[in-house]
Amino acid sequence: MATTSEATPTRILVAVNESTIKGYPHPSISSRGAFDWTLQKIVRSNASGFKLLFLHVQVPDEDGFDDMDSIYASPEDFKSMRQRDKARGLHLLEYFVTRCHQIGVDCEAWIKKGDPKEVICHEVKRIQPDLLVVGSRGLGPFQRVFVGTVSEFCVKHAECPVVTIKRSPNETPQDPVDD
Amino acid sequence: MATTSEATPTRILVAVNESTIKGYPHPSISSRGAFDWTLQKIVRSNASGFKLLFLHVQVPDEDGFDDMDSIYASPEDFKSMRQRDKARGLHLLEYFVTRCHQIGVDCEAWIKKGDPKEVICHEVKRIQPDLLVVGSRGLGPFQRVFVGTVSEFCVKHAECPVVTIKRSPNETPQDPVDD
Structure with missing residues (x-):
């Protein structure tokens, strides 16, 4: 590998969201899955x-x-x-930043407001990451019609390589609202 | 990172094809792009x-x-x-295996016959890689209707995370057949 490419780290944008369990300000199962996959399979040591x-x-x-x-x-x-919304968002990002800090991976985290799929693609255009990682709840075709997945939109429209990490079936909560 | 995950390497399946220039048994621009991206952005050092x-x-x-x-x-x-077909396929794989050998990345390469999109998804099921990387010619929506891209099919149907590496516009050959 060229020395120049070693000097510049590979910049991976991970789109994260909260669990949809109300009052539970923690990463969703799919966000955590996307993050864990990135660490275990790509960043490694x-x-x-x-x-x-x-x-x-x-x-x-x-x-x-x-x-x-x-x-x-x-x-x-x-x-x-x-202020409560902001606090929840900060709490969520704190989880990821803390874990990166423990492992020694350089990171940045920020919050935007808007339609997730549009904002993610807009941010990709702005910051030009090498890879975008998005979690997906792995919905079937029937559910997808109503949900309109963020990941599918990003795969089509984001101006960088995109990888979708589907949640494994054994992590699917019984009540779909408890993601 | 856990020691166990360090012991098992991340297995990345790269689908490769020949340049469509007749009598030119070399990797297509998109295959080489997908391979180079994998080395530079993921494998790194x-x-x-x-x-x-x-x-x-x-x-x-x-x-x-x-x-x-x-x-x-x-x-x-x-x-x-x-025999000529087989020789062309071997010539193609030799390019990738030789480059891996130079860098010191462990690799395996093989040839299958059939419909690329179907065979790739079948092989994903069989060997269960951690990531599938496919190159794409980055065709517009109009061209795609006729070509029916392999990458889009794999993103939908392959049972593992998939990343599509689009060819950059400045690598697009003047004659689309010269991919």
Whole structure:
């Protein structure tokens, strides 16, 4: 391998999201799967050869159902809601950054708001990673029609190589909402 | 990283084919692109962490046009045609095996006959690699309708993570047949 390519680490963008279990601010099973696969199969012991970039896209209306039961009495209530969203996002990224720090892999993490598939492709264009890794819940064709997977969109539209890590069947939660 | 995962190398299957320039038994631009990407971005200096598996699928009727001008006068003529196909396939694989040998990456290479997309997915099922890398000519949606890309089929059907390496626009030959 050329010395120049050894000097520049391979930059891998990992799109991460929260578990959909409400009030459970932890990585989704598929996000963790994508991250673990990247470490075990690609980075391996070559920590200095890679830089991991974590992108978490928050859907503005994601907590709509929770908020149905909330009462908004002052502008402060909206502010605290936004702060809660931010805290959840930071908690999620902290998980990945902490693990990278333990292993000694250089990393960066950030949060964007918007439609995940659009934002991911936009960020790929902006930061030009060498590889985009996205987790997938491995839905069947019937479920996919309704869900419209982020991973399929990225495979088609992201301007860099993309790898989709499907969740293994034994990790599928009984209730699909508990991802 | 766990010591156990370091003991087992990451097995990457790279699907390779010939250049479509007739009488030019060398890797296609997209095959070489996929291979170079794998070395530069994934394997990097960690040669012992990876094992590369090269699969070349020969389409039985691939040389139909060449053979239009051939005259078959005896069973020997068919035999020599098959030997020529085999020699071309071996020549192709030799390129990849030689380069791996130079770098010190463990590898295996083999040839199968059949429909490339079907055979690749079948081989993935059989050998269960950690990652499948396929080159793509990066055709536009209009061209794709007629060509029906192998990479798209593999992304959908292969039972392992798949990454498609698109050929960069500046590597596109003027005549599309000269891939």
